[in-house]
Amino acid sequence: MEKNYKNIKIIVKGSYGCASATAADIIGGFVTAQPSGVLGLATGSTPEGAYTKLIEAHRTGKLDFSRITSFNLDEYHPIENTNSQSYVYYMRDKLFNHINIDPANTHLPNGEAPDPHAECAVYEAKIAAAGGIGLQVLGIGLNGHIGFNEPATAFPRATNYVELEASTINANARFFDNADDVPKHALTMGIGTIFSAKQILLVVTGAAKADIVNEAIFGDITPQVPASILQLHPNVTLVMDESAAAKVLENLK
Numbered sequence: 001m002e003k004n005y006k007n008i009k010i011i012v013k014g015s016y017g018c019a020s021a022t023a024a025d026i027i028g029g030f031v032t033a034q035p036s037g038v039l040g041l042a043t044g045s046t047p048e049g050a051y052t053k054l055i056e057a058h059r060t061g062k063l064d065f066s067r068i069t070s071f072n073l074d075e076y077h078p079i080e081n082t083n084s085q086s087y088v089y090y091m092r093d094k095l096f097n098h099i100n101i102d103p104a105n106t107h108l109p110n111g112e113a114p115d116p117h118a119e120c121a122v123y124e125a126k127i128a129a130a131g132g133i134g135l136q137v138l139g140i141g142l143n144g145h146i147g148f149n150e151p152a153t154a155f156p157r158a159t160n161y162v163e164l165e166a167s168t169i170n171a172n173a174r175f176f177d178n179a180d181d182v183p184k185h186a187l188t189m190g191i192g193t194i195f196s197a198k199q200i201l202l203v204v205t206g207a208a209k210a211d212i213v214n215e216a217i218f219g220d221i222t223p224q225v226p227a228s229i230l231q232l233h234p235n236v237t238l239v240m241d242e243s244a245a246a247k248v249l250e251n252l253k
């Protein structure tokens, strides 16, 4: 199912696998159209399927990442790069080590930086120097966060140092041996950084996200639901599986 709602192209697929294939097609389309473009990438469970499909497309000679630059949304702080729960480890493990992207062209906020505030300024400047993000891949948190921009009283503009909400720590505890090991802070692109991307791909899967994605698309635009800002972006594609789309489909009727 495909439907436009305001500026948002909504695509609903029958399963996680099909939604992942669609997301990979959109990312692959960008790489083909802009071989030296700038990709904004996300971690988490949601994009894993799309990354697997991109690796397959690269292996079968369909995608060349050699001139692509990437910037990830976020990283825990503090965390060592070698920690298997760091986002830099995730990106190497799930994507970068399996495609021909130049490691020197891949960027994440540095979880080892001694001064997290200074690191945020450095990261924001690197994105600007690269000409900004062409296509930004996003997931959504159960509380409506994008990147690690948690519900707040204002939309953070630039890359910032944040304290994670208890709900985010709990949601991410599944990846750690125990919840106490989840870092309490993170470095994240700001809402302004994300919003400046020319194109946005939001991928949402699983029944647990049905309420929050519905609120983000049809609710008030408020920093209490950070993803709601996407209602104002001129070029958003929202890819969902049927279970995540349940409430949105009701509202589109």
Ligand code: F6R
Pocket: 041, 042, 043, 044, 045, 046, 047, 073, 074, 138, 139, 140, 141, 142, 145, 146, 147, 148
């Ligand atoms: C990840 C990120 C987060 C996740 C979100 C959903 O880099 O910035 O905003 O996209 O927490 O995570 P999953 O996909 O694990 O449900």
